[in-house]
Amino acid sequence: MEIHSDMTDRPIPVHDNAGRRRMIDRLTRRVVTACGVAILLVMTLLFFWLIWVVVPLFISPGMHAGNQIKLWQSSPAIAMGMDRQQRWGWRIDHQGSGRFMPLSAEPPSAELTLLRGDIRASASADHESVLLLSDSGAMVLVKPDFPQGEEPRWKFPLGDVPLSSGEEHVRQFSLAQSADNRWQVALATADHITLWRLEAQQPAQNSRLNVRDVDHLLLSPDGSLLFALSGAQLRVWRIGNGEPQLRDSLMLAEPPESMMFLSGGSSLLIAYDHGISQWFDIASSSGPHLRQIRHFNGAQWQPLMFTEPHRRVFGTLSPQGELKLFASKQDGAILSRQLGAGIELAQFSPEGDGLLLERAGSWQHYRLTNPWPDISWRNLWQKVWYENYPEPDYVWQSTSANDYYQGKFSLVPMVVGTLKAAGLAMLFATPLALAAAMYTAWFMTPQLRRWVKPSIEMMGALPSVVIGLIAGLWLAPKIADRLLGVLLLPLLLAGVLLLCGWLMQKLPPRWRRCWFAEGREVLLLLPLLLLTAVFALWAIPLAEQALWGQGLAARLSVDYQQRNLLVAGVAMGFALVPLIFTLSEDAIFSVPASLGQGSLALGATQWQTLTRVVLPGASSGIFAALMIGFGRAIGETMIVLMATGNTPVTDGGLFEGLRSLAANVAVEMPEAAAGSAHYRILFLSALVLLIFTLVVNTAAEVVRQRLRQRYSQQEVQG
Structure with a gap:
């Protein structure tokens, strides 16, 4: 019998894929390494850019x-200043002559006699108006004007005809501009103070205070307060439409050498031989009262003291020419x-970015x-004591409608708010996520696990803005109604x-096997837990209404804000549960089954x-899952922004609002002027958030590696 076969004696070719696999492995390793290096490079560039x-x-400061400009007037100056662009300077001498001089050292303009006689001057807080007073009691108000593209000129808001003050031998006087075309003047003689109200094209009005021996006299920039210093006694009057009312009368430790205002008149500087102190109003039950706040370290009274028009900065110049600049919120x-001796007068530019010094026969201009x-x-x-605040505090208040407003930039409220929101969210999410992960990975049947795990993971697909919207518009009112x-x-x-x-432990084994099948206990527990939740959120509020007539939130009233830390913690916790659950469940499920089976067998x-x-x-x-969840909570923006009221406070409790670093950057960055202090401090907030996240993640990775190494060694030894 002949057998035919299609098979041949040729060997079956075997394809060797080892070289191809090695090439793919090398390529993959290089791509992964390049991507890792690129990520590190981007993070480094971001860090250094911030x-x-x-x-x-x-x-x-620099x-x-x-x-250096040559002066064409031999008489000493009584007032001088600059325009905002620092192109022109103006000067008024003791003989009442005014002149504009280019700061480019070009020839000056013609001299103009503003008032005749032996003249003294007092400028308004912004140095835009100057009151000239002669020895005979005549006074005239002048204003240097700098039209765009034209030569500067002198303006006379009340007319160029001198007004009679009716006073002789005036010892002190002060000027304040209370409105666009309205000024107030205070004149102090040996035995009284005369207050003048001057308005364009209106008759002058005056009133009189019987105060003797006034050494220093100041009107607040808006003309609402009058400060008079007689020896060591400081008096403050409130000026209104009627007669002035004495508000404060203080006896100082010793007679001061001088006093002056910082920007806006909110702070008063009182200079003694041994130092300079800052005073401002503190609110009390009887109204605001003047109080000494601090001494400036290293500051001493000098014959030349001058302040910036719009910022809380002042300078002192010693006879030897030593210049020192101080700011109200710095030590x-x-x-x-x-700068050398011989300086007779000094003045800041309107924006504080220039300084004009006068020596005999010359000016020196500085930028x-x-x-x-x-x-x-x-x-x-640290805590800072701001004007009109009762005590030092952490304050974030970046904007105001007041031109004299001082920005308050404390990062402590945002850091505290970030940690509080993240901590409460983790407190809410960690027990739920870990308990769900342990039950799903270890106790639940595989069939049920295939449904439950994807369902919880789908919760993580909800955008933060949607969760924040639901929390702010729906959840917050519901929690307020059912707070207890x-x-x-x-x-x-x-x-x-x-x-x-x-x-369950008390039930007979047969009942437990029948009603509580292993891995399916949750099917019986869920309805019971839902009934418990309905009882807590429905029956308890009804009982509250029956007993007290209102809920807990209404009884707390002032202490409860509808959008608060509790709402944010619940909403953020809901957003963190899927993330922590997924990573923890994978970590538990990935433990070798042989370890568990060996334990059960023993x-x-x-x-x-x-x-x-x-x-x-x-x-x-599990630790990595918790740290990743904590990092997500630290950087959360929209939920915190929409669910907390966005209030930058430090001492708020569970029922008060807060503001986080990320939310603060998101809210205020669009309105921050590029290059401003506000703008740069928001970038500092982002830098602090980035550093904090890097430190936490680095520490978490170190701990995770040590835990992994420790339990890996135990498994090998076991």
Whole structure:
């Protein structure tokens, strides 16, 4: 019998794929390495870019010499100043002659006699109006005007005909501009003070105060307060439409050498031989009252003291020419220079970015670099005492309608708010997520797990803005209506679970096998837990209404804000549960089954196996899940923004609002002027958030690696 076969004696070719696999492995390794290096490079560039934006906040002020200008007037000056662009300077001498001089050292304009006689001058707070007073009591109001593209000129808001003050031998006088075309003048003689109200094209009005021996006299910039210093006694009057009312009468420790206002008249500087102190009003039950706040370190009274028109900065010049600049919210001098002796008068530019000094026969112009005098590292992290506040506090208040407003930039409220919101969210999410992960990975049947795990993971697909919107518009009012039930709900749920566990142990084994099939207990527990939640959120509020007539939130009234930390914690916790659950469940499920089976074979219960074998083996993954969730909570923006009221407070409790660093940046960055202090401090907030996240993640990775190494060694030894 002949057998035919299609098979041949040729060997079957075997394709060797080892070289192809090695090439793919090398390519994959290089791509992954390149991507990792690119990510590190981007993070490094981001870090240094943030530092580059922030560093100018903390650069020391600078001073650069400009032109030296020859004076064409031999009489000493009684008032001088500059325009905002620092192109022109103006000067009024003792003989009442005024002249404009270019700061480019070009020839000056013609001299103009403003008032004849032996003249004294007092300027308004912004140095835009000057009152000239002659020895005979005549007074005239002048204003240097700098039209765009034209030569500067002198304006006379009340006319160029001198007004008679009716006073001779005036010892002190002060000027304040209370409205666009309205001024107030205070004149102090040996035995009284005369107050004048001057208005364009209106008759002058005056009133009189019987005060003797006034050494120093000041009107607040808006003309609402009058300060008079007689020896060591300081009096403050409130000026209104009627007669002035004495508000404060203080006896100082010794007679001061001088006093002057900082910007806006909110702060008063009183200079003694031994130092300079700052005073401002403090609110009380009887109204605002003047109080000494602080002494400036290293500041001493000098014959020349001058202040900026619009910022809380002042300078002192010693007879030897030592210049020191001080800011109201910084310790010590922010700038110190030796300029040489012989300086007779000094004045800041309107924006504080220039300084004009007069010596005999010449001017010296300086450019100043001091854009943010109130910003320091200390002010960002320590309590600061601001005007009209009862005590030092952490304050974030970046905008105001007042031109004299001082920005308050404390990062402490946002840091505290960030940590409080993240901590409460983790407190809410961690027990739920870990308990769900342990039950799903260890106790639940595989068929049920295939439904439950994807369902919980789908919760993570909800956008933060949607969760924040629901929390702010729907959840916050519901929690306010059922506050007591919401607070009792976790306790009731825990109690019901413990009771069910105790009752299950008391049931006969046959009943437990019949009604509580292993891995399906949740099907019976869920309805019971839902009934408990309905009881807490429906029956308890009804009982409250029956007993007290109102809910807990209404009884708290002032202490309760509808959008608060509790609402944010619940909403953020809901957003964190899917993330922590997924990573923790994967970590528990990835523990080798042989470890659990060996423990069960040795007689351990399932709970003992889970807590003593499985969880230690998965501890590194669980810890990583918690740290990733905490990092997500720290950087959360929209939920915190929409659910908390966005209130930058430090001492708020569970029922008050807050503001986080991320939410603060998101809210205020669009309205911050590029390059301003506000703009750079928001970048500093982002830098602080980035550093905090990097530190937490680095520490978490170190701990995770140690846990992994420790339990890996135990597994090998076991």
